[in-house]
Amino acid sequence: MKIKKTLSIGLATIITLTTLVGCGTRKTDEKASTSNSNQKIQEVKIGATSGPYSDMVNKAIKPLLEKKGYKISIVEFTDYIRPNHALNDKEIDANLFQHKIYMDKFAKENNMDLTALVQVPTAPMGLYSDKIKDINKIQDKAEVTLPNDPSNAARAYILLSEAGLIKLKKDIDPLKASQKDIIENPKHLQFTELEAAQLARSLSSSTISAVPGNFALAANFDLTTALKLEKMTDNNRNNIVVKSENKDSKLSKDLISIVKSKEFDEIINTDFKGFDKPLY
Template identity: 45%
Template structure:
């Protein structure tokens, strides 16, 4: 009797131990479904917020995520919120800005995938074509350092001005103009004011987001910046760059479904360089 009881006890204890061990191992190894989570993406108001709402969120939700969008109207808060963990990703900035901001603030952020971006363009004011440019034509351009540099690069690409070869390509200013054969009058204005200034100048170099906000088609630009350097990125924290969510985000951003949406919604935009391959 005692011998039979000990056999029963040993069998029961063994099965119980096996069950507990199995349960413990399963608890320590989350299933793919357990890795799906509520995620928060920050984006600036306008086209990037629309990209999240109509391009990214539907596909991410199919993958099991619940996506919350937080919209911003400035270029400082989204990176701070990301670094503090209040966001899982943000979409609003190009790489030169990210690198400089992260360096100045000591943040560990990683750009993971490019997104469709409204480029700077030269738009017609009083003069309606590039061929009409003349002596002392008045051209309004953004007055902030980054966009000023980009605007002058557009004028340089047109051959309207020449820039010093020693100038920092990311910080070109009016002081770096070495030749201005047509004596163009360059007017520096706040970027947001440029669409309204078109009636008073011959041409204006306008940020894509301000052009679209003013109801201007990007395809109406007489020329756009050529460089892909200022195509914007989806950004995450460095510690999360290899996370399941980041991999899913990158997959969606390079999906055929998103490309189809972008080709309809973002005409005249510069698209990710990876889409051209």
């Protein structure tokens, strides 16, 4: 009886150990399976206006993010309205096309909560013409076309003032300058405000057009041919923008990291010559 009892205990012990080992193996397998599922590639959609900023996403941001394990899709827009709505509606994860002043105003007017993550190299607004090569040779009552959104219109009126074509009121807020602030217009220039995407084409009928840099490059303009380029500031450089709820996400941190990287700067120096670069 003692022998049978001992054998029974031994068999029970072996069975118990086998069961424990089996459970341990299953738990390890389950943990590995869970770990592998957590390492799935994150698919990200980045919106940008067609032209230099979609190019910047494609040539600089996309490859550097994909090195970090993301799968990037680019969504192109041809206006300044839809990109923020798409971001707010979570159709895209980030966008690149706007400066912070425009973003703040648009977000407030449309009840959105957006955050400018990081400034990127930006093409300046310029005064372009197919009809004159010297800005001082502009004819009386010449037509000047410029953006119709308030923040970019303000940039255009400031640029026209810096070019000596008009004089604005003293002490005006440069971010809110408008046609109403003109106190001297010696050439009696006629101003027509248009959607930014139409400005390059408007040169067929206007004498001068104030074209934002991204639309100028989208129309294959050479920045160096502008009659005058604006002086860039932190207020009018473009930013990568996300919904505020995602400003501390891993994607947001990775976006900031790559834009400030040496690799990103090298791509900008090669493929985006003439862009004004912020100091990080």
